[in-house]
Amino acid sequence: MSELLPQPSADDIQLLEILKAIGDPVRLQIVGILSDGNFHPCGSDDIMLGLHKSTMSHHYKVLREAGVTSTRTHGRNRDVVLRRADLDERFPGLLDSLVAGIPAGASV
Amino acid sequence: MSELLPQPSADDIQLLEILKAIGDPVRLQIVGILSDGNFHPCGSDDIMLGLHKSTMSHHYKVLREAGVTSTRTHGRNRDVVLRRADLDERFPGLLDSLVAGIPAGASV
Protein backbone atom coordinates (compact mmCIF):
# COMPACT_ATOMS: atom_id res chain seq x y z
CA MET A 1 0.00 0.00 0.00
CA SER A 2 1.18 3.48 -0.69
CA GLU A 3 -0.17 6.84 0.40
CA LEU A 4 0.49 10.32 -0.94
CA LEU A 5 1.58 13.00 1.47
CA PRO A 6 -0.61 16.13 1.38
CA GLN A 7 0.15 18.47 -1.52
CA PRO A 8 -1.56 21.37 -3.28
CA SER A 9 -3.94 20.56 -6.11
CA ALA A 10 -2.66 21.40 -9.58
CA ASP A 11 -4.83 24.52 -9.73
CA ASP A 12 -3.34 25.86 -6.53
CA ILE A 13 0.28 25.67 -7.67
CA GLN A 14 1.68 29.21 -7.70
CA LEU A 15 4.58 30.25 -9.88
CA LEU A 16 6.13 32.32 -7.11
CA GLU A 17 6.12 29.37 -4.74
CA ILE A 18 7.77 27.20 -7.37
CA LEU A 19 10.49 29.78 -7.88
CA LYS A 20 11.08 30.24 -4.18
CA ALA A 21 11.33 26.47 -3.86
CA ILE A 22 13.82 25.86 -6.66
CA GLY A 23 15.83 29.02 -6.07
CA ASP A 24 18.01 27.08 -3.68
CA PRO A 25 21.09 25.08 -4.66
CA VAL A 26 20.08 21.90 -2.89
CA ARG A 27 16.52 21.89 -4.12
CA LEU A 28 17.43 22.80 -7.68
CA GLN A 29 19.77 19.86 -7.71
CA ILE A 30 17.03 17.59 -6.39
CA VAL A 31 14.86 18.69 -9.30
CA GLY A 32 17.72 17.86 -11.65
CA ILE A 33 17.99 14.38 -10.21
CA LEU A 34 14.23 13.84 -10.34
CA SER A 35 14.09 15.03 -13.94
CA ASP A 36 14.42 11.45 -15.14
CA GLY A 37 10.76 11.15 -14.21
CA ASN A 38 11.28 8.25 -11.82
CA PHE A 39 10.47 7.89 -8.17
CA HIS A 40 13.56 8.31 -6.01
CA PRO A 41 13.89 7.12 -2.41
CA CYS A 42 14.19 10.10 -0.09
CA GLY A 43 17.27 8.74 1.56
CA SER A 44 19.27 7.68 -1.50
CA ASP A 45 22.86 8.78 -1.39
CA ASP A 46 22.79 10.43 -4.82
CA ILE A 47 20.37 13.01 -3.44
CA MET A 48 21.54 13.49 0.14
CA LEU A 49 25.00 14.79 -0.69
CA GLY A 50 26.32 14.93 2.82
CA LEU A 51 23.40 16.77 4.36
CA HIS A 52 21.60 15.67 7.50
CA LYS A 53 18.42 13.65 7.03
CA SER A 54 16.38 16.28 8.86
CA THR A 55 17.71 18.89 6.46
CA MET A 56 16.62 16.80 3.51
CA SER A 57 13.23 16.27 5.07
CA HIS A 58 12.85 20.04 5.22
CA HIS A 59 13.78 20.44 1.55
CA TYR A 60 11.37 17.73 0.45
CA LYS A 61 8.61 19.45 2.37
CA VAL A 62 9.31 22.80 0.70
CA LEU A 63 9.26 21.21 -2.74
CA ARG A 64 6.10 19.26 -2.01
CA GLU A 65 4.20 22.21 -0.56
CA ALA A 66 5.18 24.31 -3.56
CA GLY A 67 3.66 21.67 -5.82
CA VAL A 68 6.95 20.71 -7.44
CA THR A 69 7.10 17.14 -6.16
CA SER A 70 4.90 14.36 -4.89
CA THR A 71 5.93 12.11 -2.04
CA ARG A 72 4.44 8.67 -1.63
CA THR A 73 4.95 6.62 1.46
CA HIS A 74 5.72 2.95 1.15
CA GLY A 75 6.02 1.30 4.47
CA ARG A 76 8.58 3.32 6.35
CA ASN A 77 10.17 4.51 3.12
CA ARG A 78 9.25 7.52 1.05
CA ASP A 79 9.76 8.12 -2.63
CA VAL A 80 9.80 11.50 -4.33
CA VAL A 81 8.82 12.26 -7.91
CA LEU A 82 8.37 15.36 -10.01
CA ARG A 83 4.77 16.45 -10.68
CA ARG A 84 5.54 16.75 -14.34
CA ALA A 85 2.01 16.46 -15.71
CA ASP A 86 0.59 19.01 -13.27
CA LEU A 87 3.45 21.43 -13.82
CA ASP A 88 3.24 21.10 -17.59
CA GLU A 89 -0.46 21.80 -17.42
CA ARG A 90 -0.14 24.85 -15.21
CA PHE A 91 3.08 26.27 -16.68
CA PRO A 92 3.69 24.80 -20.13
CA GLY A 93 7.33 24.54 -21.06
CA LEU A 94 8.62 25.73 -17.73
CA LEU A 95 9.88 22.44 -16.40
CA ASP A 96 11.52 21.47 -19.67
CA SER A 97 13.44 24.71 -19.97
CA LEU A 98 14.44 24.55 -16.32
CA VAL A 99 15.68 20.98 -16.49
CA ALA A 100 17.62 21.75 -19.65
CA GLY A 101 19.36 24.56 -17.79
CA ILE A 102 20.37 22.70 -14.67
CA PRO A 103 24.12 22.04 -14.75
CA ALA A 104 24.96 18.35 -14.98
CA GLY A 105 27.05 17.66 -11.90
CA ALA A 106 25.65 20.56 -9.92
CA SER A 107 27.64 19.84 -6.79
CA VAL A 108 26.23 22.85 -4.96
CA MET B 1 24.43 59.54 -24.22
CA SER B 2 23.63 56.39 -22.35
CA GLU B 3 25.78 53.96 -20.42
CA LEU B 4 25.10 50.40 -19.31
CA LEU B 5 25.57 49.53 -15.67
CA PRO B 6 27.88 46.54 -15.10
CA GLN B 7 26.23 43.17 -15.69
CA PRO B 8 27.35 39.59 -16.25
CA SER B 9 28.08 38.49 -19.79
CA ALA B 10 25.51 36.17 -21.31
CA ASP B 11 27.76 33.15 -20.80
CA ASP B 12 28.07 33.88 -17.11
CA ILE B 13 24.35 33.92 -16.40
CA GLN B 14 23.56 31.10 -13.99
CA LEU B 15 20.17 29.46 -13.73
CA LEU B 16 20.33 29.34 -9.95
CA GLU B 17 21.00 33.06 -9.74
CA ILE B 18 18.06 33.77 -12.02
CA LEU B 19 15.79 31.68 -9.84
CA LYS B 20 17.00 33.27 -6.63
CA ALA B 21 16.41 36.67 -8.21
CA ILE B 22 12.88 36.08 -9.44
CA GLY B 23 11.80 33.97 -6.49
CA ASP B 24 10.69 37.14 -4.76
CA PRO B 25 7.25 38.74 -5.12
CA VAL B 26 8.52 42.22 -5.92
CA ARG B 27 11.10 41.11 -8.44
CA LEU B 28 8.81 38.62 -10.14
CA GLN B 29 6.34 41.42 -10.60
CA ILE B 30 9.04 43.65 -12.04
CA VAL B 31 9.78 40.93 -14.59
CA GLY B 32 6.10 40.80 -15.44
CA ILE B 33 6.03 44.52 -16.06
CA LEU B 34 9.21 44.40 -18.13
CA SER B 35 7.86 41.51 -20.19
CA ASP B 36 6.56 43.96 -22.79
CA GLY B 37 10.17 44.22 -23.91
CA ASN B 38 10.37 47.97 -23.43
CA PHE B 39 12.68 50.06 -21.34
CA HIS B 40 10.98 51.22 -18.16
CA PRO B 41 12.13 54.14 -16.00
CA CYS B 42 13.32 52.86 -12.62
CA GLY B 43 11.16 55.30 -10.77
CA SER B 44 7.88 54.84 -12.62
CA ASP B 45 4.91 54.43 -10.35
CA ASP B 46 3.67 51.26 -12.03
CA ILE B 47 6.78 49.47 -10.80
CA MET B 48 7.44 51.07 -7.42
CA LEU B 49 4.17 49.99 -5.82
CA GLY B 50 4.58 51.88 -2.60
CA LEU B 51 8.10 50.76 -1.83
CA HIS B 52 10.93 53.07 -0.93
CA LYS B 53 13.28 54.10 -3.74
CA SER B 54 16.25 52.57 -1.94
CA THR B 55 14.37 49.31 -1.74
CA MET B 56 13.72 49.39 -5.46
CA SER B 57 17.34 50.20 -6.13
CA HIS B 58 18.27 47.06 -4.24
CA HIS B 59 15.87 44.91 -6.26
CA TYR B 60 17.12 46.32 -9.57
CA LYS B 61 20.64 45.48 -8.52
CA VAL B 62 19.74 41.88 -7.68
CA LEU B 63 18.02 41.44 -11.04
CA ARG B 64 20.88 43.04 -12.95
CA GLU B 65 23.60 41.04 -11.21
CA ALA B 66 21.69 37.84 -11.88
CA GLY B 67 21.64 38.71 -15.57
CA VAL B 68 17.89 39.11 -15.77
CA THR B 69 17.83 42.81 -16.62
CA SER B 70 19.97 45.54 -18.11
CA THR B 71 20.02 49.05 -16.73
CA ARG B 72 21.05 51.98 -18.88
CA THR B 73 21.70 55.38 -17.47
CA HIS B 74 20.39 58.39 -19.28
CA GLY B 75 21.37 61.58 -17.57
CA ARG B 76 20.24 61.18 -14.02
CA ASN B 77 17.54 58.72 -14.99
CA ARG B 78 17.84 54.97 -15.35
CA ASP B 79 15.83 52.63 -17.50
CA VAL B 80 15.50 48.89 -16.97
CA VAL B 81 14.86 46.27 -19.61
CA LEU B 82 14.73 42.49 -19.75
CA ARG B 83 17.76 40.77 -21.30
CA ARG B 84 15.48 38.73 -23.49
CA ALA B 85 17.94 37.78 -26.23
CA ASP B 86 20.64 36.71 -23.77
CA LEU B 87 18.20 34.76 -21.64
CA ASP B 88 16.65 33.07 -24.65
CA GLU B 89 20.09 32.07 -25.86
CA ARG B 90 21.21 30.65 -22.51
CA PHE B 91 17.90 29.14 -21.40
CA PRO B 92 15.61 28.69 -24.38
CA GLY B 93 11.94 28.91 -23.58
CA LEU B 94 12.46 29.80 -19.95
CA LEU B 95 11.49 33.44 -20.11
CA ASP B 96 8.44 32.78 -22.25
CA SER B 97 7.06 30.14 -19.93
CA LEU B 98 7.79 32.30 -16.90
CA VAL B 99 6.14 35.39 -18.29
CA ALA B 100 3.10 33.36 -19.33
CA GLY B 101 2.76 32.18 -15.75
CA ILE B 102 3.05 35.51 -13.97
CA PRO B 103 -0.38 36.53 -12.64
CA ALA B 104 -1.70 39.67 -14.31
CA GLY B 105 -2.26 42.13 -11.49
CA ALA B 106 0.23 40.48 -9.18
CA SER B 107 -0.13 42.99 -6.38
CA VAL B 108 2.47 41.27 -4.19
Add this chain to the structure above:
DNA sequence: ACAATAGTTTGACAGAATTCGAACTATATC
Protein backbone atom coordinates in the same frame (compact mmCIF):
# COMPACT_ATOMS: atom_id res chain seq x y z
C1' DA C 1 7.70 -7.72 23.02
C1' DC C 2 12.07 -5.78 21.50
C1' DA C 3 15.21 -3.76 18.63
C1' DA C 4 16.35 -1.63 14.30
C1' DT C 5 15.18 1.45 10.51
C1' DA C 6 13.19 5.61 7.72
C1' DG C 7 11.86 9.72 8.13
C1' DT C 8 9.53 13.84 10.74
C1' DT C 9 9.28 17.39 14.16
C1' DT C 10 11.07 20.63 17.32
C1' DG C 11 14.46 23.80 19.05
C1' DA C 12 18.47 26.42 18.50
C1' DC C 13 21.58 29.18 15.96
C1' DA C 14 24.14 31.51 12.39
C1' DG C 15 23.83 33.75 8.11
C1' DA C 16 21.05 35.97 4.62
C1' DA C 17 17.33 38.87 2.86
C1' DT C 18 13.85 42.73 2.89
C1' DT C 19 12.78 47.10 4.20
C1' DC C 20 13.27 51.87 5.53
C1' DG C 21 15.53 56.33 6.47
C1' DA C 22 19.39 59.32 6.13
C1' DA C 23 23.33 60.70 3.86
C1' DC C 24 25.62 60.83 -0.48
C1' DT C 25 26.65 61.31 -5.81
C1' DA C 26 25.81 62.96 -10.05
C1' DT C 27 23.18 65.28 -13.34
C1' DA C 28 20.03 68.90 -14.73
C1' DT C 29 17.93 73.52 -14.34
C1' DC C 30 17.46 78.27 -12.98
Add this chain to the structure above:
DNA sequence: GATATAGTTCGAATTCTGTCAAACTATTGT
Protein backbone atom coordinates in the same frame (compact mmCIF):
# COMPACT_ATOMS: atom_id res chain seq x y z
C1' DG D 1 26.94 79.00 -8.38
C1' DA D 2 22.67 77.42 -6.12
C1' DT D 3 18.96 74.37 -6.07
C1' DA D 4 16.33 70.49 -7.33
C1' DT D 5 16.00 65.75 -8.96
C1' DA D 6 17.07 60.55 -9.75
C1' DG D 7 18.99 57.15 -7.93
C1' DT D 8 22.78 54.74 -4.89
C1' DT D 9 24.98 53.49 -0.65
C1' DC D 10 25.20 52.74 4.16
C1' DG D 11 23.40 51.42 8.61
C1' DA D 12 19.97 49.38 11.47
C1' DA D 13 15.81 46.55 12.56
C1' DT D 14 13.13 42.82 11.57
C1' DT D 15 12.14 38.66 9.48
C1' DC D 16 13.22 34.53 6.95
C1' DT D 17 16.15 30.49 5.75
C1' DG D 18 19.30 26.55 5.99
C1' DT D 19 21.49 23.54 8.94
C1' DC D 20 22.24 20.31 12.62
C1' DA D 21 21.17 17.55 16.76
C1' DA D 22 18.02 15.33 19.69
C1' DA D 23 13.67 13.43 20.48
C1' DC D 24 9.76 11.39 18.43
C1' DT D 25 6.56 8.37 15.23
C1' DA D 26 5.71 4.62 12.62
C1' DT D 27 6.91 0.45 10.41
C1' DT D 28 9.70 -3.73 9.84
C1' DG D 29 11.89 -7.78 11.49
C1' DT D 30 13.51 -11.07 14.99
